[in-house]
Amino acid sequence: MLIAERRRRLLEQVHDRGYVSFRELADALDISESTVRRDLRSMVDEGLLAATRGGVGPIRPARPVAPLSAPRAPAGGPDADLAGGADDGHGAGGGVTDGGAKGRAGGGRLPAEHRADPVPDQREAIAAHAASLIVPGTAILLGPGRTTTALARRLGGIEQLTVVTNSVSVTQALIDLPQIDVVLVGGALRRSIGAVVGPITEQALQGLRGAQVFLSGEGVTAARGLTTPNVFAAATDQALMTAGRQVIVLADHTKVGHDTMCQTVPSDRIDVLVTDTAADPDTVRRLRAEGVDVRLV
Template sequence: MLIAERRSRILAHVRARGYASFREIAEVVGISESTVRRDLQAMVAEGLVNAVRGGVGRAETDPAPESTRPESTRPEYARTQSARTQSARSENQSPENARSESARPAVGTAPAATLADDGRAGERSAIARYASHLVTDGSAILLGPGRSTLELARRLTGVGSLTVVTNSVPVTTVLLEHEHVELVMVGGTLRRSIQAFVGPLTEQGLQGLRGAQVFLSGDGVTAERGLTTPNVFAAAADIAFAAAGKQVVVLADHTKIGQETMCQTVPSDRIDTLVTTPGADPAALEDLRAAGVDVVVVPLVESIDK
């Protein structure tokens, strides 16, 4: 069993129960207690679970299951109260106040999730420009989630007939209107933090597929561990993506080089090409080259082509 899959099962069990002992987790997941302790040590460090005597509990940032939460904190209660408030307002509201209220955001709503800019749009633009030249007309490629792969998707509109397999909602949105792109959306459980589908259904959907290239991004790249991500759910999906590509291309700006996080997705000996930007740690790049990775450092360009 892969580390990411194992830890995903552990996390799901702890979240469902609120608390689990080492022995209980070992029996549920089907691994030894020593392996459980190693996994939990890493998961506690990442803030995914909370260490307690004899086992672990749900992290403080995790919401309790709705069945155990006070009625006033449940979604259906909030919806009922909101409806009552709106009804009361409509009975006594003047036209002027009605227009004023309509301009305000609805209570309990939030703006749609976006991949917020982190100030490195220019680097991603340079990386995507180079990566787009690796794609040939008539080929089939796979795109994982992330800002760099999303930028690459925007540049694929100039490529001829193409098949793109992805689990990324933003990538799908970008390519929807381009008829020359045959779009294959791999479903599963939506992970809103990365705006992508993950889980067993996603991994099963990728089995049997084969693409000329798979383009992936992550939070760290080193010669020792390859490409890594802190998200156990995304890691398992990325592993399945890597297995489906003949050539693995990693897109990572200079801040990711020499860094590593909890979950390995692609070992360095499986990475064919790394596309990065100036400023990356030279020693880390040399180590990656020594590991057999074709390292490409692309010059910076403006984020918007002229």
């Protein structure tokens, strides 16, 4: 399939269906998920798609599907700043824009770590339990997000540890802990999620392995596992998942039972889910039936 035809069909799928995963798009077009991710990045950069609550959607006002050479949406336009956002650092706003000058000046959404935490007690309880799962002397991987950053702040009591991360806030939390070796992988900085993402990051992670990987996102269901509305963070989270022997998902109750656009960790790859006691009981039951070790704290 020619590139132009493939991208035209991707654009049609987004316009017609809107809320679809990489796998669904790949299946619809009979192409690989990596090709879908690469094409979506290019189409966002060219202004053919815009960030929405679901991660990616049509530019407003709506454009005809056929023209693939439409001009880039102007900076600071209606799609430059996104309503909503992820409390755990994976929101749609970080997925396709850096926030721009408007965001830094206060007109757009702030990164999650700078906004009021809606579940501070639950988040700290989840982080504390996650810290208890770490074996000193091993190497672990930490993805971006409020909960993984809260976990990083609790690693001071561990004698020796190597932490691989793409998160700026996780790095900052560990910078004064000399007993912890920090490996900060490179890549393109997405300021609105405080993390580096993209092909460089994914390639760097391919050569690394850790005993455990700790990830957060915006949704956890039995059907699709861990999901995020952020197309860029999703690919990097998948690379983090592949690098960890044990996959541990950290998600407060507001994420459990919620589904978003991009699958990052299928439920059969989640070894442990640490959540709080307010999590939806039916979703917890279904996850346990899928073989996930659900810890309620």
